Amino acid sequence: MSEVPNAYREALGDILPSVRGQAMMPGIAFYDVIQALEAGAWTSADADTFSGELSSNESTARDHGEACREAFESRHGSEPVEVPEGDERARWL
DSSP: OOOEEEEHHHHHHHHHHHHHHHHHHHTTTTTHHHHHTTSSOOHHHHHHHHHHHHHOOOOOOOOHHHHHHHHHHHHHHSSSEEEETTTTGGGOO
């Protein structure tokens, strides 16, 4: 059986730029609030608690975004460029 391009790998490659951009968004979503708190927009014991929890959540969100990016890149990198003609990855839509 002849080898044909792996359409699944190509589809993953097509979305990688978007995945990379989206992977940064969870951390960025917290940026303005963190900056405002650091600039003194809200000062109190409650603000300190909120800020600590916000920073922790920002870190977690950033880590999950990076894990998603790494998973897509790993899957793309592990796929062969060509697959047997009858392989379902050759017909990926």
